[in-house]
Amino acid sequence: MHSIKAASQSETEVGASLVRHMKNAVVLICLLLIGGAIGAQADHLQLNQISVAAKPTDGKILNSKLWPPLPSYESLDDFGRGYFPRAVYEEARTQKKFDLLEITYSSDGLPVRGLLIKPKASGSQKWPAIIFNRGGNGDLGRITDNGQPCGGMINTSCLDVADLYLLAKAGFVIIASDYRYQGATVKRDEWGGIEVDDVLNLVPALKSLDYVDPERLYMLGLSRGGTETYLALKRGIRVKAAAVIGGVTDVKAWVDARPEMGIVDGNEFIDGFAHTWPDYEHHAEEQYRARSAVYWADQINVPVLILHSRTDRMVPVTQALRMAEALQEKSKVYSLHIYERDGHPLPQNREDRNRLIVAWFNGPSQGGQ
DSSP states (O other): OEEEOOOOSSOOOOOOOSOOOSSSOOEEEOOOOBTTBOOTTOSOOOGGGEEEOOOTTTTOEEEEEEOOOOOOGGGSOHHHHHHSOHHHHHHHHHOOSEEEEEEEEEETTEEEEEEEEEESOOTTOOEEEEEEEOOOBTTBTOSSOOSSOTTSSSOOHHHHHHHHHHHHHTTOEEEEEOOSOOGGGGGGOOSSSTTHHHHHTHHHHHHTOTTEEEEEEEEEEETHHHHHHHHHHHTTOOOSEEEEESOOSOHHHHHHHOGGGOTTTOOSSOOOHHHHSTTHHHHHHHHHHHTOGGGOGGGOOSOEEEEEETTOSSSOTHHHHHHHHHHHHTTOOEEEEEESSOOTTOGGGHHHHHHHHHHHHHSGGGTOO
């Protein structure tokens, strides 16, 4: 079924190159089958055919430590204080029912940092879990510490953690990857390339936790994390349902609409698509399409909830509308909700946004209870 909710006046609800610092990794780059043959003359480079040989330790949680205390509300800048009401943020900052952990887990033999939010006392209960895919690129949007004071646009990690706590409070374990681009490789971010493996490898990480119900795994992506979500679904990640907030679904259209970001030729956070995507000079179009879910909606085989703001200045609402149209054309299960006025992650409609996400994940058709 396709759920599209109509609008009210106040709220509308139409509902480089491959990272090479890994040691002894076997990188396989496959070209699209043409006439049943694989050859160097293939016309298209399929992103989901770029992979690293699986390691037996993929998804193993190597270590964990307590997350540092969230900074006080007063220490947030205007951006941070505008993102959260004081009471909501302070509840997340002072709560005692969940452990917030920084984890390091294995992905393609590499140590990758991430976040785990789990109940302090899980008892014998098996909890459903949400894989969260963050937005941003390079150090921008990082969940773990990027060395900048938290609470402003450059470091939103404490805001993300507080937001994710609210979903944990609704009855979920939360896990998130910070992707493999760290330290010397941070600017080599491929933005929908090899780091998709880091998302996929969160599934075995969750399955290793005895308090997680492996049959009730879900996925949530924000902005660039929406791209990661669709790519993971394309590659067959075993989740019951997904939700995307402000997601990028046509990467070329998005960068053309935002040339000031410098995301193609590089900026202070990343070297840029032209310098990190394999053979960009000759295969740019294929690389864009391989990262753009509007072109392969037929490969999205789990129910998807699409949330966006009509006034989103970071990712135009047309990205959501086009994705819904593509899913509709392929008779896929989805729901589209457009808010009349809000920011990129929908902070003004946080309560309703989370209500829709939880209801979507808990719906009987999605495997919830």
